[in-house]
Amino acid sequence: MSMQREESLTTTGEVITNYTINFGPQHPAAHGVLRMVMELDGEVIERIDPHVGLLHRGTEKLIEQKTYLQALPYFDRLDYCSPLAMEHTYVLAIEKLLNLEVPIRAQYLRVLFAELTRICNHMLNMGAHILDVGAFTPNLWIMDLREDCLNFFERASGARMHSAYFRPGGVHQDVPEKLLVDIGDWLDNRFFQLFEDAMSLVMDNRIFKQRNVDIAVVSRDDAIAWGFSGPMIRAAGLPWDLRKSQPYDVYDRMEFDIPVGTNSDCYDRFMVRVKEVYESAKIIRQCLRDMPTGPIASSDSKVVPPKRGEMKQSMEALIHHFKLYTEGFHVPAGEVYVATESPKGEFGVYLVSDGTNKPYRCKIRPTAFSHLQAMDFMSKGHMLPDATAILGAIDVVFGECDR
Amino acid sequence: MTVLHSAPKFASNEGVIDAISETISVWLIEATEAHGEVIFRVQRDAVARVLQILRDDHAYQQLMEIAGVDYPSRPERFEVVYMLQSLTKNHRVMVKCSASEDTPVPTATTLWPNAGWLEREVFDMYGVTFAGNPDLRRILTDYGFEGHPFRKDFPMTGYTELRYSEEEKRVVYEPVVLAQEMRTFDFLSPWEGADYVLPGDEKAPPAPPAGEAKK
Numbered sequence: 001m002s003m004q005r006e007e008s009l010t011t012t013g014e015v016i017t018n019y020t021i022n023f024g025p026q027h028p029a030a031h032g033v034l035r036m037v038m039e040l041d042g043e044v045i046e047r048i049d050p051h052v053g054l055l056h057r058g059t060e061k062l063i064e065q066k067t068y069l070q071a072l073p074y075f076d077r078l079d080y081c082s083p084l085a086m087e088h089t090y091v092l093a094i095e096k097l098l099n100l101e102v103p104i105r106a107q108y109l110r111v112l113f114a115e116l117t118r119i120c121n122h123m124l125n126m127g128a129h130i131l132d133v134g135a136f137t138p139n140l141w142i143m144d145l146r147e148d149c150l151n152f153f154e155r156a157s158g159a160r161m162h163s164a165y166f167r168p169g170g171v172h173q174d175v176p177e178k179l180l181v182d183i184g185d186w187l188d189n190r191f192f193q194l195f196e197d198a199m200s201l202v203m204d205n206r207i208f209k210q211r212n213v214d215i216a217v218v219s220r221d222d223a224i225a226w227g228f229s230g231p232m233i234r235a236a237g238l239p240w241d242l243r244k245s246q247p248y249d250v251y252d253r254m255e256f257d258i259p260v261g262t263n264s265d266c267y268d269r270f271m272v273r274v275k276e277v278y279e280s281a282k283i284i285r286q287c288l289r290d291m292p293t294g295p296i297a298s299s300d301s302k303v304v305p306p307k308r309g310e311m312k313q314s315m316e317a318l319i320h321h322f323k324l325y326t327e328g329f330h331v332p333a334g335e336v337y338v339a340t341e342s343p344k345g346e347f348g349v350y351l352v353s354d355g356t357n358k359p360y361r362c363k364i365r366p367t368a369f370s371h372l373q374a375m376d377f378m379s380k381g382h383m384l385p386d387a388t389a390i391l392g393a394i395d396v397v398f399g400e401c402d403r
Numbered sequence: 404m405t406v407l408h409s410a411p412k413f414a415s416n417e418g419v420i421d422a423i424s425e426t427i428s429v430w431l432i433e434a435t436e437a438h439g440e441v442i443f444r445v446q447r448d449a450v451a452r453v454l455q456i457l458r459d460d461h462a463y464q465q466l467m468e469i470a471g472v473d474y475p476s477r478p479e480r481f482e483v484v485y486m487l488q489s490l491t492k493n494h495r496v497m498v499k500c501s502a503s504e505d506t507p508v509p510t511a512t513t514l515w516p517n518a519g520w521l522e523r524e525v526f527d528m529y530g531v532t533f534a535g536n537p538d539l540r541r542i543l544t545d546y547g548f549e550g551h552p553f554r555k556d557f558p559m560t561g562y563t564e565l566r567y568s569e570e571e572k573r574v575v576y577e578p579v580v581l582a583q584e585m586r587t588f589d590f591l592s593p594w595e596g597a598d599y600v601l602p603g604d605e606k607a608p609p610a611p612p613a614g615e616a617k618k
Contacts, residue, residue: 053543363470
């Protein structure tokens with residue numbers, strides 16, 4: 001497109017200049033509090049300057065004032081659409097510094113709930129994406145499935161969203177047997193029927209395709225250079241998935257495929273997520289099938305607090321409980337960067353410890369930062385309504401982007 | 404040390420330090436491997452050059468993150484840490500350099516376009532400047548914010564607070580007033596090397612030196 005002119009002449013000799021509009025920060029399609037200053041030529045986007053930080057809460061600064069365990073719930077509040085995936089990275093970073101072994105059942109439980117979180121996240125994102133480009137019904141249907149996932153989280157941890165379920169050394173509590181049975185039943189009897197019904201309305205829908213195919217095409221090289229990850233890089237045709245290439249917990253025991261796109265447009269990003277949901281279901285089934293019995297947290301009592309029953313019997317357990325919930329555990333000095341495959345892409349935690357009970361520095365790598373930064377070049381030359389489709393396909397959540 | 408944890412496992416670190424140190428030896432200050440992470444500390448002025456060598460000759464194609472860290476006791480108090488990832492070798496390394504408020508770090512925006520926002524964030528939070536970054540504005544803090552909030556000497560409460568004023572019908576900024584003092588607890592055990600006098604101990608006479616204890 002060749003629309004670089006600042007002014008264009010009309011047939012009658014009047015001069016039309018580009019104009020600038022504010023998209024957000026209060027806009028239903030902004031997926032939270034995003035303000036984009038858009039320069040438009042008519043209805044064609046010339047330039048976008050995204051202003052982020054409207055939800056900046058200083059999480060990283062707050063974490064420096066808290067013990068390692070007290071800092072954990074902040075991670076639920078980063079990407080509030082996939083809270084357990086955020087916790088996962090953080091506990092793995094602590095365990096890496098401590099070099100702490102996690103029992104196998106706890107690893108299975110974490111993978112199970114991380115994948116359930118992925119489904120939960122994709123339900124919200126795909127629903128919102130579909131809604132942004134004008135379809136209403138599928139969102140209502142798949143939001144119902146998200147509700148089911150949240151109910152499962154509630155049964156495991158007591159909280160629907162801010163679970164604080166993963167802990168350094170394992171998980172907080174074991175799950176009831178009935179919950180695992182119910183998750184299996186849900187996959188067999190409910191999930192796919194509803195999901196496939198909803199997807200059948202959009203996948204081959206003419207309007208949906210017109211709004212998404214060939215929108216925001218990003219080449220492979222650009223995707224790498226801009227630091228893309230997750231579905232954004234996979235849609236560009238790169239089979240890059242940290243669960244596969246840099247496995248953590250029991251992902252190396254799981255059998256699953258990495259869906260990739262061919263065209264690297266918004267439609268491919270959407271379809272990658274659709275296929276990922278099937279792969280996540282596959283992983284959940286394997287977890288349910290292979291999960292052994294056994295302890296759900298490390299036996300290192302200097303890190304993992306004792307059970308309540310134990311505290312009533314053993315003086316040592318009582319002392320450990322008191323120490324862990326006041327002083328917390330000490331983490332050896334050092335620094336690690338741990339990145340996992342969150343539903344939105346690579347979510348990383350750079351943790352610097354100075355040997356005390358509080359992190360010296362905890363830098364959080366949000367997935368949305370590099371994706372949103374590419375918004376300008378992805379939208380150039382597209383129409384104004386396409387911006388919402390591009391934003392929907394990025395899958396951005398501001399709790400995580402702004403921290 | 405045997406690896407017991409289940410954090411992400413990327414390709415082996417074996418030989419990486421040697422292979423990379425050889426090509427960047429001129430600017431290298433220190434190369435370390437600890438907790439399974441390979442870290443290169445390099446001279447500040449050469450950081451862009453080093454990153455380019457790592458990208459072009461060692462196939463670290465992606466810049467995932469730039470982190471700032473504040474160590475107030477050091478002569479150059481800030482550290483800028485670059486996390487690189489290789490998609491082809493399935494490996495990660497970190498490159499870091501030190502900086503102070505008035506020593507700009509060469510920008511990485513010429514190498515990776517996504518460095519722009521990452522550098523803006525470090526600038527916003529710590530006040531480290533990046534020479535050559537074309538758009539070094541604040542990014543996360545409020546419009547018109549002053550100071551660099553993630554510095555260790557910046558109070559956690561900040562200096563201003565805002566509220567909606569019913570009289571003026573708009574949001575007003577005011578200096579922070581704390582109803583009670585910020586509570587910070589010292590949980591470090593005194594017998595694990597605290598370097599202060601415990602409350603009450605100042606009344607006791609100083610302990611005699613160990614040698615003269617029994618006479």
